[in-house]
Amino acid sequence: MIRIPGLLALAAAWVLVGPAQAQPAQVLNASEVQRWSTPEATQGVAVDRRHLYAIANSKIAKYDRETGRKVAEWVGERARYPHLNSCIVRARQLVCAGSNFPATPMTSSVEIFNPKRMIHLRTISLGQQVGSLTWVDHRDGAWWAAFANYDGKGGEPGHGHKYTQLVKFDAQWRRLEAWSFPASVLERFAPASASGGAWGEDGLLYVTGHDRPEVYVLRLPKGGSTLDHVATIAVPIEGQAIAFDRSARRRLFGISRPKREVVAVELPRLAP
Numbered sequence: 001m002i003r004i005p006g007l008l009a010l011a012a013a014w015v016l017v018g019p020a021q022a023q024p025a026q027v028l029n030a031s032e033v034q035r036w037s038t039p040e041a042t043q044g045v046a047v048d049r050r051h052l053y054a055i056a057n058s059k060i061a062k063y064d065r066e067t068g069r070k071v072a073e074w075v076g077e078r079a080r081y082p083h084l085n086s087c088i089v090r091a092r093q094l095v096c097a098g099s100n101f102p103a104t105p106m107t108s109s110v111e112i113f114n115p116k117r118m119i120h121l122r123t124i125s126l127g128q129q130v131g132s133l134t135w136v137d138h139r140d141g142a143w144w145a146a147f148a149n150y151d152g153k154g155g156e157p158g159h160g161h162k163y164t165q166l167v168k169f170d171a172q173w174r175r176l177e178a179w180s181f182p183a184s185v186l187e188r189f190a191p192a193s194a195s196g197g198a199w200g201e202d203g204l205l206y207v208t209g210h211d212r213p214e215v216y217v218l219r220l221p222k223g224g225s226t227l228d229h230v231a232t233i234a235v236p237i238e239g240q241a242i243a244f245d246r247s248a249r250r251r252l253f254g255i256s257r258p259k260r261e262v263v264a265v266e267l268p269r270l271a272p
Contacts, residue, residue: 036262043241046241061073085135086241129167135198166227180227185216200244206267213235242254251265253265
């Protein structure tokens, strides 16, 4: 046996103290850029280069970003579309996450719209999942979705906010993988859940809760099934659904639900 004292000492130290602890999440501040008055903004917002889409349960209002004028809207049957939670603009379509909140058992669907004509095109029914669908995004050829669980209203017995999950689907909406949220973020969600989320150009996931003026920056873990908490960013947005302006890499849009406004913010750079 060949003895290597330095390596043996290092191994012994690792056994005694364990692996290095993860660094604490960074705490940062975003800067406000602009606000728009949008009475429909109760659930969230989607954006493209020219328009804002303010989302309210069974209504989506389209606004001109330059003038702030409402140019069109879609209104659905409340019984059929009880709770649109969020939308994204992708491939010339408005892709929205919907659920039957606060009814139980929880059911979810993806609703597809033509954003130019503001008409409903089709539904992808997900049925009963691991919670209530609150947001979807697309990245690396896959669909990513958050399924919320709640301690009170809209929750199911035995499945509180800690059961909230991020799920990865393939192009046909077949489940591939899933992750739990870290305790440091779950405690900020309580008693509600993840209301908004979007992948950033930096490969990190940006998530909001129900009402706190914060964005949580998360990363897929190198091991295990719980997301890593990278940063918490203070924002003038009270939770709900968010969307990135893909033409401006650090520009994030959200809503101020109490004021019925869409708010654009510039996110800070994260430390390496």
